[in-house]
Amino acid sequence: MGRKATNFESMKIKYIKAAEELFREKGYDDISISEIARKMDMSHGAFFYYFKSKEEVMQAVIMVSLKESEKYLKALASDGSMSAKEKMQLILTITVGALKEEQPFIDFVRSPANTGLYREYLMRSREITIPPVTDIVKQGISEGSFRVEYPEETVRYLIYVFENLTDAIYPLKNDQECHRRLRALEIVVSKFLGVDEGEFTLTEQVS
Amino acid sequence: MGRKATNFESMKIKYIKAAEELFREKGYDDISISEIARKMDMSHGAFFYYFKSKEEVMQAVIMVSLKESEKYLKALASDGSMSAKEKMQLILTITVGALKEEQPFIDFVRSPANTGLYREYLMRSREITIPPVTDIVKQGISEGSFRVEYPEETVRYLIYVFENLTDAIYPLKNDQECHRRLRALEIVVSKFLGVDEGEFTLTEQVS
Numbered sequence: 001m002g003r004k005a006t007n008f009e010s011m012k013i014k015y016i017k018a019a020e021e022l023f024r025e026k027g028y029d030d031i032s033i034s035e036i037a038r039k040m041d042m043s044h045g046a047f048f049y050y051f052k053s054k055e056e057v058m059q060a061v062i063m064v065s066l067k068e069s070e071k072y073l074k075a076l077a078s079d080g081s082m083s084a085k086e087k088m089q090l091i092l093t094i095t096v097g098a099l100k101e102e103q104p105f106i107d108f109v110r111s112p113a114n115t116g117l118y119r120e121y122l123m124r125s126r127e128i129t130i131p132p133v134t135d136i137v138k139q140g141i142s143e144g145s146f147r148v149e150y151p152e153e154t155v156r157y158l159i160y161v162f163e164n165l166t167d168a169i170y171p172l173k174n175d176q177e178c179h180r181r182l183r184a185l186e187i188v189v190s191k192f193l194g195v196d197e198g199e200f201t202l203t204e205q206v207s
Numbered sequence: 208m209g210r211k212a213t214n215f216e217s218m219k220i221k222y223i224k225a226a227e228e229l230f231r232e233k234g235y236d237d238i239s240i241s242e243i244a245r246k247m248d249m250s251h252g253a254f255f256y257y258f259k260s261k262e263e264v265m266q267a268v269i270m271v272s273l274k275e276s277e278k279y280l281k282a283l284a285s286d287g288s289m290s291a292k293e294k295m296q297l298i299l300t301i302t303v304g305a306l307k308e309e310q311p312f313i314d315f316v317r318s319p320a321n322t323g324l325y326r327e328y329l330m331r332s333r334e335i336t337i338p339p340v341t342d343i344v345k346q347g348i349s350e351g352s353f354r355v356e357y358p359e360e361t362v363r364y365l366i367y368v369f370e371n372l373t374d375a376i377y378p379l380k381n382d383q384e385c386h387r388r389l390r391a392l393e394i395v396v397s398k399f400l401g402v403d404e405g406e407f408t409l410t411e412q413v414s
Binding site: 110112116118119149150153154156157160161163164168180181183184185187188191192194 | 317319323325326356357360361363364367368370371375387388390391392394395398399401
């Protein structure tokens with residue numbers, strides 16, 4: 001029984017990973033259950049043993065990716081070998097670099113068809129993100145590199161900016177505009193953390 | 208025909224204003240069409256001559272209030288008698304002061320039942336807010352009181368913070384926590400605009 005449950009869960013994870021990769025490549029709407037099944041080398045019918053619908057596998061993709069972010073951020077916050085500035089630059093690089101390929105997932109959670117999912121996702125994402133990033137900011141304060149009076153509150157406001165970043169960057173067709181927005185974001189992040197402008201680089205991330 | 212259309216529109220506006228007042232007082236869920244009719248001194252049935260449902264009158268309330276914000280912000284931006292700093296303080300005071308009574312409207316646009324309305328509201332609200340606030344920031348730069356390198360982009364990011372402010376403030380039961388969040392916001396706004404801390408006061412607004 002235990003073994004069976006484990007197999008079921010590990011197969012589910014394989015489906016989730018396969019679906020995630022396909023959604024990232026081609027977007028949510030353009031991927032069918034048959035394509036997920038094909039990638040898994042399984043029959044179309046077998047899919048329904050694990051998930052009720054394509055929506056359900058997408059929701060699972062999103063929840064698994066939130067869990068992975070949580071694990072990653074916790075590990076990063078407690079990593080003793082990196083400075084807070086290095087940690088923050090890494091988070092920024094990953095976040096901005098992923099904007100384009102995250103778009104199918106953001107479109108999905110915001111879609112009117114997914115009633116309530118966006119708020120749930122947002123609340124969960126804040127719960128996961130705020131504590132470790134606050135720890136990194138506190139590390140920066142004690143290292144003397146960040147000047148922030150209210151770390152938790154400041155991180156919360158900074159995260160509100162990042163949550164909406166795809167709205168600021170994604171619709172731009174023009175590289176120059178995109179560069180301006182990222183340049184402005186570099187300055188905003190530097191001001192939030194009380195570091196000199198130019199400490200963080202974001203403009204190299206999107207092309 | 209012209210007269211009739213005008214009467215229809217002006218009655219509609221009266222319904223919208225009456226409903227708005229009731230929603231602000233008691234929240235959306237606790238107000239019935241009968242109560243709106245009673246406030247208007249009209250029959251229950253007459254309501255349906257103007258609106259299909261309580262949802263429809265609420266959507267109209269929201270759209271009318273966006274139009275009023277637009278008008279107000281445009282007039283404020285082009286007002287020659289106030290400094291940019293005074294204008295910005297006024298916007299902040301009104302925004303933070305209205306947080307509590309705006310809550311029924313924010314809950315409504317975010318509710319899973321109103322699929323799609325939140326994004327529509329958000330996009331429209333940004334369209335309305337960003338240009339006049341950018342003009343005020345540019346005024347502040349030319350007056351030498353604000354130091355902002357990318358006015359439009361900076362205003363955009365600042366607005367992302369304010370859009371989520373009810374999430375930061377409203378759930379707090381504790382006055383002290385609320386004070387910390389507003390104090391942190393004062394600092395964030397000052398940093399965004401490149402002014403000294405203490406130039407703007409928000410902590411007096413919520414009690």
